[in-house]
Amino acid sequence: MPSKSPAQVLLEKADKKANSSTGWFSSSSSKWEDAGDLYQQAANSFKLEKLFKEAGDCFSREAECREQCKEDSEAANAWWNAAKAYKRGYPQQAIDALTQTITFLTRGGRFRQAADREKEIGQIYLQENNDLRKACESYERAGEWYAQEDAMATANACFKDAADLRADLEEYPQAIARYEEVANHSLGSALTKYSVKEYWLRAGLCALAMNDPVTARRSATNYANQDVTFTSTRECKFLKALIEAMESGDVEAYTGAVVEYDQVTKLDNWKTSMLLKIKRGIQEEPGLT
Structure with a gap:
């Protein structure tokens, strides 16, 4: 059986954490925080392997974990990292991730950054x-x-x-x-x-x-x-x-x-x-x- 790459090992850990039930003494927010950290590590590991679709998917999962913890700023960042990975050949996914980023940025009143991301969407629509x-x-x-x-x-x-x-x-x-x-x-x-x-x-x-x-x-x-x-x-x-x-x-x-x-x-x-x-x-x- 072929051995798993470091990225796959991290992804399995992250999935396990995200799907675990929270025990008596641990809060669900710490579960989502830990899962988010693991998805982020998996994403970066996939990037090293130049597997950009997988990296984007992991950053998206990280973003969802950050949303569960109500960490809007971190969620916006994770969606943006997802978009950057998807930009390497997956334009529609990149647009979707940037759209999610913008939702969090505008909610936080960060219109200057939202404009930057919206401009990126325009460039993808045009070039890709x-x-x-x-x-x-x-x-x-x-x-x-x-x-x-x-x-x-x-x-x-x-x-x-x-x-x-x-x-x-x-x-x-x-x-x-x-x-x-x-x-x-x-x-x-x-x-x-x-x-x-x-x-x-x-x-x-x-x-x-x-x-x-x-x-x-x-x-x-x-x-x-x-x-x-x-x-x-x-x-x-x-x-x-x-x-x-x-x-x-x-x-x-x-x-x-x-x-x-x-x-x-x-x-x-x-x-x-x-x-x-x-x-x-x-x-x-x-x-x-």
């Missing part, structure tokens, strides 16, 4: 499951919690990611509203003011993706009123060139503006895909005037 909608919801929830805790820079980063995803889902009005909200927050600080032109450009591209150069032009004027320096930026000039090309249905002028901008400021993937969508729109409706 390619679920843009769920990722977007997680980023927005995380952003709201960061904002409540006055962590505005982190909140804005989450809202910007959510806006990018809204645009990918072709929910352009919601994307525009988010970009403008982030821009408004960023205008107020010398540290973040430089990034405002980027948010406004993204909002403008969303308007063009809706085949709506009128709104795009009106917005650009609006932005220039909010910040007089916007008019002289490459972003503003680029946006105006795209608007003019769309209004006259001039695909060549449009392509020329994109190439020229890209030579100085490399286009990221998001902008590239948006610009392609807009270009298709111009090709389908030549000359909107």
Whole structure:
């Protein structure tokens, strides 16, 4: 018979402890505490063996023991350890464990940490499951919690990611509203003011993706009123060139503006895909005037 690994021996001990009946002189809370400690040791032992699913399962059992002892903070921690183990190839279990972590963190008023975990959920939805909608919801929830805790820079980063995803889902009005909200927050600080032109450009591209150069032009004027320096930026000039090309249905002028901008400021993937969508729109409706 093959010998048991140290992790399996610990797991059996933990199970035995958790399933034992409490005697006359011992309290049930000390039973759950001891079982929790054993599950934690088993989990760490499984991690050494690179058995991450088993490690995650043991941390989850530890968390349940901590809940039995009403140790919310330790339960939150155990669920988080479970999530970290599950992240090595078990995305759905990782999301479930992070969701449990968040329940305990919010109950304890620890919204800053809850936001961190919610953001992790968003990343898993995006990278592992390619679920843009769920990722977007997680980023927005995380952003709201960061904002409540006055962590505005982190909140804005989450809202910007959510806006990018809204645009990918072709929910352009919601994307525009988010970009403008982030821009408004960023205008107020010398540290973040430089990034405002980027948010406004993204909002403008969303308007063009809706085949709506009128709104795009009106917005650009609006932005220039909010910040007089916007008019002289490459972003503003680029946006105006795209608007003019769309209004006259001039695909060549449009392509020329994109190439020229890209030579100085490399286009990221998001902008590239948006610009392609807009270009298709111009090709389908030549000359909107």
